[in-house]
Amino acid sequence: MAQQTQQLPPGSPPHAGAPRAKANAFSALLHRSPRLRLAALLTAPAGWLVLVYIAALAALLITAFWTVDTFTGQVSTVWTTENIVTVLTDPVYQRITLRTLWIAVAVTVIDLVLALPIAFFIAKVAGARWEKLLVVAVLMPLWASYLVKAYAWRNVLAEGGLLEWLGAPIGLSSPGYGETAVILTLSYIWLPYMILPIYAGFDRVPDSLLEASGDLGAKPLTTMRLVMLPLLVPSIIAGTIFTFSLSLGDYITAQIVGGTTQMLGTVVYANVGAANNLPFAAAVSLVPIAIIMFYLFIVRRSGALNNL
């Protein structure tokens, strides 16, 4: 096809010939060598990922073993395991780690309880038209800004706000800003991430299977427990990976509705900003990474990772 490279498109001005010939020669070279083509495609994006992201993660791991010069406030490259030891043994950070874990577990359980009935309803009870509409209704708010959602809950929970007004007739009051507010708000923010994979899971269970179970005399609850639940486990775990790991790394919600509640994320942020101790922040950030890796390791056999 090299002979074709000299051909000019009809109507191109004569002086365009020289640069076009050069471009065509390059094009022909690329055509002859798939390896060169691949290199041309891959260099920029792979280079970006490695240089910007992988290098940054590696540097984070290394920085966790450095320290900060107390006089200059600069990071000094003296090797120490002190940061890691402090994070793991200091009771303050142990408490914060446990609190963060508790919040993440509570959020996951609340979302699971809320998501199961609505996902089941959308997939198996609602008609085709409604099904489509409801999926969009769940999907849309997911894309609204995370910050705005946390802010919306600040409004809902405020003194004299909506929740107090709703709760007043039945004698309930707003929990105010604190740990409960963080759990409520995070459950709210991550709920669609639980509904969607579980909905997809219900959708994949064939109706014929459920009918067969019913024909064999199983009551709806028995069918759910013995037929549906086992098929649904990977989807449920996929949902919990979202809610659990997203809650684990949160700090904006804790800042907005948490009052004085400290989570791992708030400690990381405080040490990057005000306290200016990047090595310590790096060490703290390794905790959620380790917990998430551990969780993924436990659930990897369930096939949930293919549902993400």
Add this chain to the structure above:
Amino acid sequence: MRLSRSAKVVLGVISGLVLLFIYIPLMLVVVNSFNADRTFGWPPKGFTLEWWGKAFDSTGVREAVLSSLWVAVVATVISLVLGTLLALSLQRYKFFGRDVINLLVILPIALPGVVTGIALNNMFTTILGVPLSLWTVVIAHATFCMVTVFNNAIARLRRMSAGLEEASADLGAGVFTTFGLVTFPQMRTALLAGGLLAFALSFDEIIVTTFTIGAGETTLPIWILQNLFRPNQAPVVNVVAVVLIVVSIVPIWLAQRLSGESVGVSGARVKAQGS
């Protein structure tokens, strides 16, 4: 399994309540942006457009909007180029290390935003000694926006037949001509959808942004975060929040229509990390 009528009704009612739970807080922000009462107690005391006027007159808000737009546009352009290149190389070639790169791509969306944020902050300030600015935000955003473009592009490439490209080459078209006249036109809507998603992600991103933005700079989400706790700014914060909701949902809606497929859970995963 045959559900009784009452069981269906109960399920329907629960689903309705969950949807209310999802929508009421967002509606509350919209309503409050027109609420005449400064303390935003419930129920609202009256209707006003004063806060919308104030928001349009605020120079802080206007500058933040411009910064957000600039960051989102540049990050989208970079991620469109990189994401497309990556999708082409991973879909059309088999090579040593392909699986590793496949894993690398999803890493920015597999780890929580706070990790990505501090890793990049540490990279810029401690390792490279680069001062934080809007450019560092662009670099951070492009890194995870690339994934949305990649996802959309590779899904489309999988459904396209490579035969058309071979035919084009056999008929004498060069590599660039084939891309311009055969490959790109087939990918166009997928790239537009991916680009819109990337734009929406970048425009309202907050976590990674707080770690990578320069001291004097504000994007719209940063502006909200800074003014959230100032009671006299509360009315304008409501208006800006409504703007953020609209700006982030409209591109998604467009992308959904363009790509003709559900933006769905994989897109949601990217969103989760980005936020």
